[in-house]
Structures are given as structure tokens and as C-alpha cells.
Amino acid sequence: MTDINMQQTGSEASRKRLEIIRASLSRRHRAEAIFKGLGIAAIVLALALVGTLFWQVFSKGTPSLFQSTLHLDITFDPEVVEVGPAPEAGSGLSPAEYEEAYLDWRRALALVNWNELIANAIRDVSGTEIDGGDVRALVDNNAGLVLRSRFQDNPDLLGQTVPMDLLVSANGDNWLKGTIDRDLPDERQQLSADTRNLLDELRADDVITMDFAWHLFTNVDSRTAPASAGLAGAFMGSLYMMLIVIVLAVPIGVASAIYLEEFAPQNRITDLIEVNINNLAAVPSIVFGLLGAAVFINYFHLPISAPLVGGLVLTLMTLPTIIIATRAALKAVSPSLRQAALGLGASKTQMVFQHVLPVTFPSILTATIIGVAQALGETAPLLLIGMNAFVASVPASPLDQATALPVQVYLWQGNENRNFFEARTSAAIIVLLGLMLVLNAIAIFLRTRLERRG
Amino acid sequence: MNSLVVAAVLLVLLGLAYQVGWSRSRTVAVGADRRLHSRPAYHGTLAAIWVLVPVALVLGLWALFGPGVTDSYIRSQIPADVAASLEPAQLNNAMARIRSIASGYGVLGEPQPFENQAGQALRQFQLISFLIVIAAAAGLGVLALFAARRRITPALRARNQVEAVVNALLVACSAVAILTTIGIVVSLLFEAIRFFTFISPVDFFFGTVWNPRFSTTGTGGEGDYGLIPLLWGTVMVAFIAMFVAVPVGLMSAIYLSQYAHPRLRSTVKPIIEVLAGIPTIVYGFFALVTVGPFLSGIGNAVGLDIRATSAATAGLVMGIMIIPFISSLSDDILRQVPKSLRDGSLGLGATRSETIRKVILPAALPGIVGAFLLAISRAIGETMIVVLAAGNSPILRLNPFEPTSTVTVTIVNQLTGDTDFAGPQSLVAFALGLTLFAMTLVLNVAALLIVRRFREQYE
Numbered sequence A: 001m002t003d004i005n006m007q008q009t010g011s012e013a014s015r016k017r018l019e020i021i022r023a024s025l026s027r028r029h030r031a032e033a034i035f036k037g038l039g040i041a042a043i044v045l046a047l048a049l050v051g052t053l054f055w056q057v058f059s060k061g062t063p064s065l066f067q068s069t070l071h072l073d074i075t076f077d078p079e080v081v082e083v084g085p086a087p088e089a090g091s092g093l094s095p096a097e098y099e100e101a102y103l104d105w106r107r108a109l110a111l112v113n114w115n116e117l118i119a120n121a122i123r124d125v126s127g128t129e130i131d132g133g134d135v136r137a138l139v140d141n142n143a144g145l146v147l148r149s150r151f152q153d154n155p156d157l158l159g160q161t162v163p164m165d166l167l168v169s170a171n172g173d174n175w176l177k178g179t180i181d182r183d184l185p186d187e188r189q190q191l192s193a194d195t196r197n198l199l200d201e202l203r204a205d206d207v208i209t210m211d212f213a214w215h216l217f218t219n220v221d222s223r224t225a226p227a228s229a230g231l232a233g234a235f236m237g238s239l240y241m242m243l244i245v246i247v248l249a250v251p252i253g254v255a256s257a258i259y260l261e262e263f264a265p266q267n268r269i270t271d272l273i274e275v276n277i278n279n280l281a282a283v284p285s286i287v288f289g290l291l292g293a294a295v296f297i298n299y300f301h302l303p304i305s306a307p308l309v310g311g312l313v314l315t316l317m318t319l320p321t322i323i324i325a326t327r328a329a330l331k332a333v334s335p336s337l338r339q340a341a342l343g344l345g346a347s348k349t350q351m352v353f354q355h356v357l358p359v360t361f362p363s364i365l366t367a368t369i370i371g372v373a374q375a376l377g378e379t380a381p382l383l384l385i386g387m388n389a390f391v392a393s394v395p396a397s398p399l400d401q402a403t404a405l406p407v408q409v410y411l412w413q414g415n416e417n418r419n420f421f422e423a424r425t426s427a428a429i430i431v432l433l434g435l436m437l438v439l440n441a442i443a444i445f446l447r448t449r450l451e452r453r454g
Numbered sequence B: 001m002n003s004l005v006v007a008a009v010l011l012v013l014l015g016l017a018y019q020v021g022w023s024r025s026r027t028v029a030v031g032a033d034r035r036l037h038s039r040p041a042y043h044g045t046l047a048a049i050w051v052l053v054p055v056a057l058v059l060g061l062w063a064l065f066g067p068g069v070t071d072s073y074i075r076s077q078i079p080a081d082v083a084a085s086l087e088p089a090q091l092n093n094a095m096a097r098i099r100s101i102a103s104g105y106g107v108l109g110e111p112q113p114f115e116n117q118a119g120q121a122l123r124q125f126q127l128i129s130f131l132i133v134i135a136a137a138a139g140l141g142v143l144a145l146f147a148a149r150r151r152i153t154p155a156l157r158a159r160n161q162v163e164a165v166v167n168a169l170l171v172a173c174s175a176v177a178i179l180t181t182i183g184i185v186v187s188l189l190f191e192a193i194r195f196f197t198f199i200s201p202v203d204f205f206f207g208t209v210w211n212p213r214f215s216t217t218g219t220g221g222e223g224d225y226g227l228i229p230l231l232w233g234t235v236m237v238a239f240i241a242m243f244v245a246v247p248v249g250l251m252s253a254i255y256l257s258q259y260a261h262p263r264l265r266s267t268v269k270p271i272i273e274v275l276a277g278i279p280t281i282v283y284g285f286f287a288l289v290t291v292g293p294f295l296s297g298i299g300n301a302v303g304l305d306i307r308a309t310s311a312a313t314a315g316l317v318m319g320i321m322i323i324p325f326i327s328s329l330s331d332d333i334l335r336q337v338p339k340s341l342r343d344g345s346l347g348l349g350a351t352r353s354e355t356i357r358k359v360i361l362p363a364a365l366p367g368i369v370g371a372f373l374l375a376i377s378r379a380i381g382e383t384m385i386v387v388l389a390a391g392n393s394p395i396l397r398l399n400p401f402e403p404t405s406t407v408t409v410t411i412v413n414q415l416t417g418d419t420d421f422a423g424p425q426s427l428v429a430f431a432l433g434l435t436l437f438a439m440t441l442v443l444n445v446a447a448l449l450i451v452r453r454f455r456e457q458y459e
Helices: A002-009 A012-065 A095-111 A114-126 A132-138 A143-153 A170-177 A193-204 A232-263 A268-282 A285-299 A307-332 A335-343 A348-376 A380-384 A405-413 A418-453 B002-032 B040-077 B080-085 B088-103 B113-151 B158-196 B201-206 B228-259 B262-277 B280-302 B311-336 B339-347 B352-381 B384-389 B407-415 B424-457
Strands: A066-075 A161-167 A208-212
Touching (some): A012 B228, A012 B262, A012 B280, A114 A132, A114 A143, A132 A170, A132 A193, A170 A418, A193 A208, A232 A268, A232 A348, A232 B158, A268 B158, A268 B352, A268 B424, A285 A307, A285 B352, A285 B424, A335 A348, A348 A418, A348 B158, A405 B280, A405 B384, B088 B113, B158 B201, B158 B424, B228 B311, B228 B352, B228 B407, B262 B311, B280 B384, B311 B352, B311 B424, B339 B352, B407 B424
16 A cells, blocks of 8 residues: 555655555554553453462362361260250240250360260370360360260260261361471470370371361351361351341342433432432442441340341442332333333333333342342451451341351351461351352353343 | 231232222222222232331330330339339349249249239230230221222322332432441540540540550559551551552453453452452451461571561551452553544554553543552451451551551451440540541542543543
């Protein structure tokens, strides 16, 4: 092209101009390449960051999904388990009296030295004589409770021998997995040399194996027995809150979106409401926590640390998301549908509820799932309404004390036994991310289905 | 059990009312030989609404006042001389025992004769009061049903009335969002004003020392509550975050919206958006165990003293968190720039990067600035990353590699687990919250107005 131009013009001035253009052209193309390269670099960097984050969490968390478990044959020796027979309900006792007798029996059970049973079992396996202190260092503090509740559920076990799986203590697990430096001198090790040797010996004999840590999902949090701490309580707390969010935020959010989009007159007040809702969507979550602490707890005296309050706070937080998404969905419905309905004599309410709303149902569902996923991962407001309390039970109702999955992550990352809990925290994050991934996958699936139909 | 009965009665009544309204409207239509104004379903719904209102009113009143009435009944059943001899705590205990006897659960030890009597009486009282409430609710409901039934004529505008009720419900739901804002402002203002009765606003807003002593006894002083160090920490962390997020986020938005093949775009965009869905506590943990040690390792290598928890760590990770936020907002805005501008520039011989830098970006600038403002608002309100990774050291420092503290961290520290809003130590959280809310409000509203004007410009 430039050759033709040269021949046609030929004059000195235009040749000069062309020279300048040609000289600048390579510079411009170089700038173009650099700019495009920067764009690619930005994308690669962003993707690399996603990758690093996930790789870090998974590589740290996966080992703690498997935990050292001790397989022992426990004999419920009558000489150690010295308690009377369990009281029976209905034998002339009022419910209150039976409760009292049963509590007495359980108190007697609590006084039994269960660790002695474990010590005996370990002696039978390894031939090493160990005392109570060694047992506490070797197995998780929860092991005695496991034996006790097994016996409490079935008092006929007295005198029998049953195989049982007990968790190795957190320090023992650290030693076996090597998460603590095995070459550290004795005085800096958490466990005595004898216990360490015994652990290695039991591991070599396959009395200790690395089993999948089911208790991570079935147990509640525990301070005294870190190895058996689990997520069940936090999971139920989160579940209650999510149910409250769904039950409250979806109807209220959809209803107010319908009003604002379809019925409200266009004036300065609705304009203000729109700005207000958009602002609410961007208000820091911790401010909602302050609102919950001041209004729900301090003014209405709702119970502290309860999923009910957490659910209400998260509902208020999720509401703007749902309203904005529903309004967008309503706006996208084609006018012909509305006009057809109105033309056939439907009232405005009939048009909205019977024709427009059903079309937007998939988008509303997607928005709900995204809102719930967001609420599920929220931590800061829950700290302010006391949901960071240590709760060692599964909440039976939304009014009981509870914690939530992200708050459990926060609590575990602050635990003193860093060697053990760093992995444990990562495992909790894996569970949390897994839940969010499932929710998001459902949302994406629904969105593509919707697009295919539309 | 009781609530099941109540629910059952309510459901039966509502179903009955709907059915009555439905069939009555059809009957009157046939009798009057006239077309109904509304379809029978609307007459049924209207009748059900008529029944629901009085029944819900009675049940609501009982839920509100019932426990108080029962309590005073129990108290009246305890003989006067016994009641006088008991202390408040013992009285409560006695009342609990009477409740246990009445419920058939029994009590420990031999119940006193008055307890037994009161228990029996309470049992009867509970039964009778429950029956009365149910009867009153059902009776009123039936009366309302008769009234509603008599109102039904072919000309009754049942549909309009039902729609008016629906409309009222919709308005009530829209009010929730407004009430939330009002609730935030009022509760923050109220508690902040209480805080300012302890500490003067001047000391709070212009003080440069943050040192809230937790023991207020003896020393007389209540500690120093200077906002400046916290504000500085917040601004520094947010600035570092924007420094990381803006180039990466904006460049990836430009690449995705202007260069990328649609297929690449449709795979990469969701992956980057995954970053936006990750809970902030996960970023905090990532900062604490990975980024912090990594930065301090670099610092060791080059001979700098970089702390593992510092403004730089928190800011860097917060920047990562904000990347998808900036990239998806900018992406939307870049795609809203009219195609004619872009085609015109390309047609005049500009390269693609020149078109982007000289035509598209200036045209999209207001919208992009709005997106940045929203991102800044997000950064200063972010909590968990800074709680875990900023080091919690509320001292005025210029060095970003030293620990710092922010407004949000301090709110968490001052209020966590504390419900006794009596002293300035916990009330200060609300003053900080008010500051935070005001800052984000200004940023959000400015951003929203800019973005809205930008949209209108090209629509």
C-alpha cells in the first residue's frame, strides 16, 4: 500500500511524512505488543494467585483429613469399672427421681479410671507398662469419654473385651506426621522420649494407622481434647443461620424488589430508596454486626451467641443482594409478555405474579444461592454478636449457643498448638470452600440452564 | 403439642373460610343472575384474610401477655405467708417447682402441700386458659367468617381488596431495607453519643494516641482514644491494596473485554470471579501462614526488617481480594462504551492499544473511577484480613512493613464478646463504626452517582 502511495505522490514533503510514519509505526507496534503483554501478564498473575491460594489451603489441609488412630482391644475390667447397675425408668420412680438416680449413676461412671483400661490394652499389645500420665500424653484426652459413653450406652459390656478405635493425642499426631521437627532436642519436644519411642513402635506394628478423620465432621469443638475437635457444632450453627436467611431474606427481598420495580411510583422517594439499597449492599459487614449487637442483643435482649441473631444479621446483609438481582431480573422480562397479559384483561398484580414472576424464577434462585454463599462465608459481624464463644455442643435449636464455620476457622487459627491446628484450620477451610463451591456450582448450572432456555 | 393444636385450628379455619367464600360467591352469582366482579378464588382469599386477622390478633396478644398472666397466677397460688418468707431467688425456685409439678415431670424431695395444690391449680389454669384462648380465637374467626360471608355480593370488588392487601405487604417488605439503614444510623449515633459523654469528640477525632486502658479503677483516667493512628492504618492498608489491585484488575478487564477471544473470556472470567466468592477469613489465613512468612523471608534475603504481620501483608492480600471486584466492574463499564467510538478510532488507523488508551479509557473514565471508589470503600471496611494479618498495633507509623491496626480491627477488639455497653471501652466501637459508616457512605454514594450518570450518558 505504501509503495503505491509513494509512486502516486512522489513529492519530497509527503515522502518525509511517510518516513516519519514508518519510523513511528514500529514504535507503535512495540507499544501495542507491550500493552497486550501487560494484559496477559495481569490475567496470568490473577490466575496464579487463585492457584496459589487453593494449592496452599489444600496442601496444608489434606494431611489433617487423615489422623493417627489407635486400634486397641479394650477389656471393661469389673475391677476397674466399679459401678452399680444402671437405674431403670418406670420402676416406681417419678421422671424427676429417675433423672436424679441416672445422674448419680453417671457421676459414678465419671469417677472410673478409664485410662487404666487403655493402659492395660496398650500393655497387652506392646508389652510396655505405662502409667496414667503416659496414657494422657499418648491418646487424646477424649478417649476416656469415648469409653465411658460406649459403656453408658451398653452397660452389659462389663467384663467383655471389644475392639475400639481411639485417636492419638494432638502431640502424638504431630510426632508421627513429622509436623514437629523430629530432630529437636528432648527439652524442646512436647512428648517424652519413651512416649515417642512407643508411638513409633505402635505405628510400625500397625496398631496405629492413619485413618480418615470422620470425627472432623461428627464431633464438636473441644479445647481439652484437640485431636478429636470437629466441625459438627459449627456446621449446625451455620445451617440454622442459612435456613433463617433463606426463610426471611428471599420472601422479603423478592417482595420489595417487586414493589420497587413494578408498583412504586417513580419519584424522588423511590430514587432515595434505590440509592439506599445500593449503599446498603456496599456497607461494610462489620457495621451490620454493630447493628445486631446494639439492636437485637442490647435492645431486644435476644440470646447472645445464638444462630437466631446471626441469621437475622446475615438476613439484613443479604437482603440488598437479593433485591438488586431480582430487580435486574424483573427489568429483563420482555415488555411483550406484560402487554399481552394486560391486553387480555389481567390486573397489574395478576400480570406480575402470574406471568412476570415465574419467568424470573431461575434468576431469583441464582441470586439467592449467591447471597447465601456470601452469608455463609461471613465472619466479622458474627464476632460482634458473640458467636466466637467456645461451644462444645451441637445446638439443638436456633436459640442455643453456637458458632459458625468461618468463625470456627478464626478460632482454630488462634489455637496455641500451631503445629496441629494449622493443618486443622486448613481442613476446616477445605470444608467451607467445598460448601461454597457446591453452592456456586449449583448457581452456575442454573444460570446456564436459564440461558439455554431463554 | 399446644402449638400443633393452634396451627391445626388455624389451618382448618383458613381452609374453611376459603371454601365458604368460594362457594358463596358462586351461589350469589347464580341467584342474582349477574356476573361476578371477581373470580371465586378472590372471594375465597378475601374471606380467609378476614378470618386470619382476628385470629392472629388474639394469638399474638396471648403470646405477648400469656407468660405474664401465668406468672402472676402462680404467684397468687403461693400462700401469702409463705411468699412473704421467701427471698426473690427462692420465690423463683418455688415457681419453677410448681411448674414442674403441673407438667407431670415431678420434683426432687417431698413437695410441700401448698406446692402440690398450686401445681394442680396451675395445671387446670393452663388447660382452661389455653381452651379459652383457642375458643376465643376460633369464635372470633367464625364470627369474622360470617361477616365476610354476608359481604359477598356479585358486585363485591374482592380482587381489588385482595390486591390492596398484597400491595400493603409489598410496601411493608420494602420498608425493611429502609428500616435497616435507619436502624444502623440510629443505633450507631445513639451509642456514639453515649461514648462522647465520656470522651470529648475533639480528643477522639484528633487524638494521636490510641491506648484504651481496660482497668478504669484507681488511675482516674479512662485511657486515650485517638482516632488518627487507626485511620492512618486503615488508609495505608487500603492504599497498598489499591496499589496491588488497580493495575492487575484494570489490565485484566481491558484484556478480557478488548482482546480476548470469547471462549477464553468465558473460561477465565468465572475463574477470576471465584476469587470474589472466597470468604475473607480464608484470605486472612492465607496472609497469616503464607504471604506474611514469604514477605519476611524476602525481607531477610535483602536485609530489610519486614514483619510477618504488617500493613504490607494485609494490604497485599486485600489487594488480591479486590482484583475480581475491580476487574468485573471495569469489564462491565468498558463494554458499555459504544462500539462506534472504538470502530471510529480503529478506522482512523489507531492501533488497538491506542484506541483503548486514548478513546475507550477516557470515555469510560467516570465509570472506572466509580468502580475504584467502591473498591476503596470495600477495602476500608474489610475486617478479617486485617484482624489476622495486620499485627494489631495501633501506633502511628509511616513504615508499611511494621504492624499496624485499623478501624475495623479495633471495633472487633473492643466489642468481641462484650455485651455490657457501659464504659467507653466498648462504646468506642460504635463511634468507630459511625466513622466507618460515614466514610463508606460518602464513597458509595459518590460512586453510585458517578456510575449512574455514566450509564445515562451512553444509553
